[in-house]
Amino acid sequence: MPSLLDWLAWLPENASTYGADIDGIIAIIWYTTVAWFLLCFAALGAFLVLYRRRPGRRAAYVKGERIREAVWILVPVAIVLVLDLWLDVLGAPVWARVKIDRPPTELTLQVTGRQFNWDVVHPGPDGRFGTEDDRQFLDELHVPVSRPVRIVLRSKDVIHSFFLPNFRLKQDAVPGREITGWFEATRPGTYELPCAMLCGFGHSGMKAYLHVHAQADYDAWVRSQWP
């Protein structure tokens, strides 16, 4: 187990193109908040020790109402404000990359949540839905590595949430809506896909697996499924 003091080490191994961007934002927030934590606790600890009650010593009468006094905390507050805006300025392009600007894709999978499974429709070799070679898989996604993949998320009953921890991707699947997401895997492997939204008694344990294949293996998998 990694150290409890290094939170970044606890993130699962990243396997998507934009995962590193999200990890970057998490890292920046981590270092910023650790700095503030240390500052606050250092000041607090120092004051508690230095100004503990001792006989014969009286507290100072400082009301902190005048600007000259208030500036001691208005300046840190201004720094908080600047850091806040800076985090959002850094975060906006990452959000846009993951959720708004989708790259063109060759492969689209239709993923439909239902209590308590993911139905995955693969369009087959022709790449088009509604044709005879569409094929449905249960709790199983197969994609090639290093290719952007589009996911069309739906739900049959309640809200589910499509979560790929290793890809830093999460998106709710809402009945009545069709929500599009995307990812591009950077390394082959098998990745767990838990449902992240309470969806009923089978929520715990509702999961699928994403199989990322090297291109040659993916082609072989397609040939084996659509002989």
Added chain:
Amino acid sequence: MAVTTAAHPAVGHAAHAPTGFWRTCVFSTDHKIIARQYLALGVAWALAGGLLAGAMRWQLAWPDTAIPLLGEIGPDTYNMMVTMHGTIMVFFVAMPILLGAFGNFLIPLMIGARDMVFPRLNALSVWTFAAASAVMLASFFVPGGAASAGWTGYPPLSARVEYTGVEWGLNLWILALALEFASFLMGGVNYLTTAMTLRAPGLTLFRMPLVVWQQLVAAMLFLLSVGPLVAGAVMLLLDRTLGTAFYAPEMGGDPLLWQHLFWFFGHPEVYVVLLPALGFVLEVLPVFSRKPVFGYRWIVWATVVAGALSFIVWAHHMFISGMDPRLAMPFSVTTILISVPFAYIVFAMIATLWRGSIGFEPPMLWALGFLTMFIVGGLTGIFNGSAPADVYINNTYFVVAHFHYTLFSAVFFGGFTGVYFWFPKMFGRMLGPRLGHLHFWLTLICFNVTFFPQHHLGLAGMVRRVANPLQYDALVPLQGLNVVSTWGAIGLLVAQAVFVANVVVSLLAGRRAPANPWQANTLEWTAPSPPPHLNWGRDEPVVHRGPYEYSLPGAVDDWLPQDRPPARAGRRPGTT
């Protein structure tokens, strides 16, 4: 009767005090009795909510083994426990204790009033809350069991019986919440009207203690935000019972409508709970550091700004809900901005200690416990508030850790700050300081053992509301952390026995409390402990200055009560 004397305080007091058990202890209109009733109900619910949490933690550490006294629970029971733990802790513990009990007890006493302006409405409010409690309790025992769609009750899961198997449990859940909202609406109207109209002579708005300000801002937030949720709850009940389709997509409804209505209320609600707790801490810090609070007016404005901002952050609960992703960054900006007023208040708390004369009596320990834990919870909120980071963190245990560092801090560290500080005033007895220290340190340690590892579990990808972490490959090697967290939770529950013992010993044989045991300035300490019916004798307090005049240079004492006339203050007249 009591109603008229309270509304016309010039009338003498003792002759009109009601007598007899039923009028004085049960159907009383005295704000102090009503406060105790809220406190008793809140503490009883805290026990239920805590035991539910204990059972949940047991299941998470040792899945599908028999829980002591309860036996093995299935995933549907687990979902019910998750739902009821959240609902109970927010609506039936935090609200009645922080607002119901302390708002009722403190507002009249701190503004120099003899009672609330509408004492009968006040009694109706607590009895409506008792009815809400009865309905919520009954929901455990109906066929199908209690609600299990999460404390947020997202439809369609909550909207159709077949998705959870819960029928009347969830209808009663909605009914109980509606009654609870009605109760706190009556309370809020009372708080605001009382503070606006019954302040003692000389008590200007900017001489009110901060906790009164924060109770009022909390009441205002509740009044302004609860309407949409009541509308949403009515639609949910109609969907469930009459087959309407407000949230049913197959008939043209939209599940996201509920999320908007729920969180438009739900985020201000977080501050409804937080602000009174901040208020308790802001009362205790100056008393035990013998110093004026740092920047009183600035804190008032920071509170108002935070309250106003809380109405435009709700969609940060919905970044990945399927709403238009272009909405996320604007809400991320407002969300992260709300850290600014709270940063101000936290820094002001720390600055209040600077050059103080700090004593570590139990109320101060709890206040410092709140401050330190709230700093951690506030900082982890930045992760959740950032939309791109939230893509990963949303609905993981990181969120669970975050809101326990904020809300557990508010309800328990903040709540115990209030209890240890005002217990002498409420009950006329001192709590034992040794047991108080023990209770504090056990709670602080066990709290961190319980919730600190949940940050790591969340970062490792553990999602919320799963009944069995061992079903996930990634979590199997981390199960040790879930076990540690559970031991912390068991310790946390056991530690509260120290508090119970302290209260029992104190009420039976505790030292009698003087009127002002902490040498504090605010008006409640000028009344006897406990204050009699209508709070003061013939003479009501008159206010001459602000609430935090500690260690004034040149004065003999290091405190100066708000009601002491300037001639006797040892300072030139007109000092504020």
